[in-house]
Amino acid sequence: MKKLMLPFFLLMVQYSFGQQVFQLTPPLLKYQSIFYDNKALLEIKFDQPGAEVRYTMNGNEPTEKDLLYTKPVVISGKRIRVKAKSIGKGFLPSGTATVEFFKTGKAIRKIEFSTPNPKYPGNGVGTLHDNIGGQMDLSSGTWLGYDTDTVTVTIQLKEKGSIKGVLVDILQNESNWIFLPEQVLLYYYDDTRNAYVPAGKEVFSSERPAPKQCSAQELIPNQKIHTDNLKLVFCPVKKIPGWHPGKDNHAWLFIDEIKVY
Amino acid sequence: MNRKQFIKQSSSAAAGMLFIPSMLRNQKMDDMILGHNNKRYRINTKWSQLSFEQYPVKDCHEMVQDKLGRIILLTNETKNNVIIYDKSGKLITTWGHEYPGAHGLTLFNENGDDVLFICDNSRHQVSKTTVDGRVLMTLDYPKEIGLYTKAEEYVPTETAIARNGDIYVTDGYGKDFIIQYDYKGNYIRHFGGRGDGDKYLMNAHGICVDYRDKNRPCLVVSSRQQNAFKRFTLDGVYIDTIPLPGAWVCRPVIKGEYLYAAVLQTQARQGEQSGFVTILDKNFNVVSNLAGSQPKYTNNTPDEMYQTIKVFQYPHDVCIDDEENLYVAQWNSGHVYPYKLQPV
Numbered sequence: 001m002k003k004l005m006l007p008f009f010l011l012m013v014q015y016s017f018g019q020q021v022f023q024l025t026p027p028l029l030k031y032q033s034i035f036y037d038n039k040a041l042l043e044i045k046f047d048q049p050g051a052e053v054r055y056t057m058n059g060n061e062p063t064e065k066d067l068l069y070t071k072p073v074v075i076s077g078k079r080i081r082v083k084a085k086s087i088g089k090g091f092l093p094s095g096t097a098t099v100e101f102f103k104t105g106k107a108i109r110k111i112e113f114s115t116p117n118p119k120y121p122g123n124g125v126g127t128l129h130d131n132i133g134g135q136m137d138l139s140s141g142t143w144l145g146y147d148t149d150t151v152t153v154t155i156q157l158k159e160k161g162s163i164k165g166v167l168v169d170i171l172q173n174e175s176n177w178i179f180l181p182e183q184v185l186l187y188y189y190d191d192t193r194n195a196y197v198p199a200g201k202e203v204f205s206s207e208r209p210a211p212k213q214c215s216a217q218e219l220i221p222n223q224k225i226h227t228d229n230l231k232l233v234f235c236p237v238k239k240i241p242g243w244h245p246g247k248d249n250h251a252w253l254f255i256d257e258i259k260v261y
Numbered sequence: 262m263n264r265k266q267f268i269k270q271s272s273s274a275a276a277g278m279l280f281i282p283s284m285l286r287n288q289k290m291d292d293m294i295l296g297h298n299n300k301r302y303r304i305n306t307k308w309s310q311l312s313f314e315q316y317p318v319k320d321c322h323e324m325v326q327d328k329l330g331r332i333i334l335l336t337n338e339t340k341n342n343v344i345i346y347d348k349s350g351k352l353i354t355t356w357g358h359e360y361p362g363a364h365g366l367t368l369f370n371e372n373g374d375d376v377l378f379i380c381d382n383s384r385h386q387v388s389k390t391t392v393d394g395r396v397l398m399t400l401d402y403p404k405e406i407g408l409y410t411k412a413e414e415y416v417p418t419e420t421a422i423a424r425n426g427d428i429y430v431t432d433g434y435g436k437d438f439i440i441q442y443d444y445k446g447n448y449i450r451h452f453g454g455r456g457d458g459d460k461y462l463m464n465a466h467g468i469c470v471d472y473r474d475k476n477r478p479c480l481v482v483s484s485r486q487q488n489a490f491k492r493f494t495l496d497g498v499y500i501d502t503i504p505l506p507g508a509w510v511c512r513p514v515i516k517g518e519y520l521y522a523a524v525l526q527t528q529a530r531q532g533e534q535s536g537f538v539t540i541l542d543k544n545f546n547v548v549s550n551l552a553g554s555q556p557k558y559t560n561n562t563p564d565e566m567y568q569t570i571k572v573f574q575y576p577h578d579v580c581i582d583d584e585e586n587l588y589v590a591q592w593n594s595g596h597v598y599p600y601k602l603q604p605v
Contacts (some may be wrong), residue, residue: 020306022293022552023571028529047554048569090293090571137529175532212532 009056024086025071026097027053034101034134034169034214035257042077042099043083047246051088059083075101100216102167103116104131105259107158108230113144116154120145124258128153133169133257134214140177143171143254145178150235151253157228157260163188165231165261167218171254172210179251180204181234186219189229195233199223206241208250216259230260279364295572295603297382299554300519300540300549302587302602304572308350309598315356316341321590324580327375327392328547332580335366335379335597342379343394348582349390356394360384365431365467365512366578368392369422369442378428382415387430389418393578400430403440405448412528413507419512421468421480423495429480439482441497450553452497453482453495460499463487467512468508470495471520473543481513481520503545507566508553510539516581518543523576523589524553527567534574539566551587551602572599 027046034040046053046069052070054062062085068244069084080101081168100182108129122144123130133142156165167187167242187196199221219232237251282293294301325333331353332346342357355361362383369376376397379388389398402415409415418433421536425445429436437455441461442448453462463486471492472478479500480493488508492500509525509584520541527535537553546558547563555562574594581587 020293020304025535025571026563028567045554045565045567046569047557049555086569167451170298203484 010124018132021090022044023046023092024051024094026094027084027086029082029084029097031099031101031130031134032174034099034100034106034216035131035259036075037104037131038076040101042073042075042082042101044069044073046086048088049087049163049184051086052098053084054087055082061085062087063089064093068106071249076103078103098213099134100214102216102259105159105167105261108258108260109156109157110152111258114148114164115151116145116146117252118143120254123239124239128255128258131257134192134216136171136173136212136214138171138173138176138254141258144256146234146253147238147250148236149238150182150233153232153258155232155258157230160226160228163227163260164221165218165223166232167259167261169216169217169231169257171216171256172215173212173254174209175247177210177240177244177246177252178254179206179211179237179240180215180217180254181236181253182206183235184217184240185233185235187231188225188227189219190227191229196261199225206237207243209243209261211223225233232258273462295551295570296540296549298548300551301605302551303605304598308348308588308601309397310350311344311598312368314597316344317350318344318596318598321577321594321597322364322590322592323578324590325366325377325581326582327368327538328370330583332582332599333366333377334590335360335363335390337363337383341484343377345392348584348586354441360388360390365417365419365424367420367422369426373424378420378422379421380384380430382416382418382434385412385417387420387428398446400428400442400446401493402446403438403451406440406451408436408438408451408454410423418465419467421470424472425468429468429470431462431468431482432506433464433466433483433485437462437465439468439480439493439497450497452493453501455491457487459491459502464489467510467522469513469515471513471515471599472516473515480593481515483510483512483522484526485509490522499593503541504562505539505547505566506541506563508600509536509537511577514579514581516585519548520545521579521581524566525575525577527553527568527591527597529565534594535568536573536576536591537566537568538573538576538579538587541579 030043054066111128186200190197236253240246296595317340334344341355342360362381367378387400402412412540416434419431421429428442439453440451462484466485467483490503507528511523538551552570567577575592577592578590
């Protein structure tokens with residue numbers, strides 16, 4: 001029913017005024033990275049006479065009563081989701097542009113990862129903990145791209161500590177065959193057993209199309225963990241589902257940053 | 262629900278709604294004007310008066326106007342590859358069933374007669390025809406340059422014809438070379454080719470000959486993936502690059518003092534139906550973006566450009582008629598017929 005509302009509204013407006021009403025495009029969100037030590041700066045671009053940008057930082061859908069964008073927004077705090085819309089008289093409001101920012105977590109000594117496809121090598125050995133990430137452009141040079149069946153990442157922290165969550169930034173860009181993995185498994189290294197021990201997993205479904213986005217996923221351990229050594233195992237989609245033009249082909253997995261909290 | 266029922270239901274529902282949106286009615290809504298500065302237009306999305314059942318289109322790739330004032334559309338629908346309209350959107354005639362990859366359409370007045378050049382992506386060929394479709398010449402893949410081993414590597418997207426009849430073909434979906442022939446189709450030279458250096462091209466999608474500076478005519482070539490036009494002399498020497506950040510520019514079309522181009526999509530919103538139309542003055546400064554951001558310059562370079570209004574999906578070409586009206590043909594946009602825009 002919700003899906004019917006927009007075309008219906010369009011029709012209603014068109015019949016009332018005898019002219020076509022168009023929808024605005026969501027504003028462009030510009031930032032260096034969605035990860036930061038102290039603060040990040042968000043610039044919002046939308047230069048259309050008669051229209052303005054309204055945004056929220058509390059997760060709500062922006063309305064014309066929300067914050068009016070006038071100058072770059074300073075982002076601080078652990079995890080901030082910004083949503084912005086273009087709104088203007090005589091236009092239908094745009095869809096919502098969303099970005100989520102993350103403060104850096106525990107100090108990381110080293111992250112090792114499976115060899116990516118040579119076309120998407122990221123930006124060097126530190127690529128998963130350089131605080132640079134969250135650009136939707138898959139050729140931005142920050143993404144590690146994989147078209148293999150499994151991808152393993154080991155994380156060495158600088159100090160032992162209790163682990164509340166492990167966050168990984170994953171690109172969803174299904175028109176370019178880049179999907180969330182089927183699942184991600186979390187392990188921690190148990191010194192007493194000299195082995196990695198399962199500590200949680202996330203399962204994702206690709207049965208329905210998803211919008212293009214940076215999808216930061218936080219794995220919460222299913223037990224109390226005190227460690228300096230973690231492992232993530234990703235299982236990329238091996239067969240793209242039937243609704244997609246690339247049906248039955250191997251999907252890609254793109255990751256660009258890992259944070260431990 | 263079939264189409265007839267849908268229309269019936271929605272119009273009766275809409276009639277009922279006439280009394281409801283009083284809040285909306287209080288707003289004074291002027292006609293929406295697209296564009297900036299002295300290049301502003303009113304849009305008519307219902308210009309084409311064709312029935313889709315009778316005259317279907319797939320991608321509407323390119324349009325030109327002939328000397329009789331008729332608007333000629335090229336589509337890769339083989340039921341009617343060429344649709345000829347009058348300026349009011351009424352059908353004059355159609356022809357063509359043999360161009361499954363019909364992509365580029367260029368008109369040249371050859372000693373008083375209009376001729377067409379059609380680039381076909383699927384046939385890997387360029388065909389020169391009369392305006393009613395009789396084939397006059399065919400150019401196959403350029404074996405003679407030794408850089409192609411088979412026809413499939415050559416995917417021509419556009420031609421431009423110089424006043425002396427020289428033919429320039431851009432291999433925009435192949436190896437990005439520009440191949441220059443004389444009017445008889447004899448190979449002269451090639452230049453460009455895929456690469457990101459100055460004189461190379463990334464998706465040489467379109468080309469035109471620019472005679473606005475009488476003393477220095479040049480070629481303007483799209484390097485679409487690089488969001489730029491590149492200029493070359495008529496004998497293929499690189500001149501300079503005109504950066505158009507954010508804009509996937511299709512072919513340049515020159516009319517009077519201005520250069521017009523469909524922008525297939527916004528760099529920051531790829532795959533999201535984010536196209537618009539851009540207009541540059543004779544100094545290659547952007548003066549107007551139709552359904553796009555207001556042109557602004559920082560240090561002589563345009564600021565990043567992007568779609569602002571969802572008027573177009575994937576505009577693929579523009580045609581400017583003898584009365585300065587603009588027509589926009591679109592690729593992969595739900596089989597829509599061209600839109601017409603009138604200057605205000």
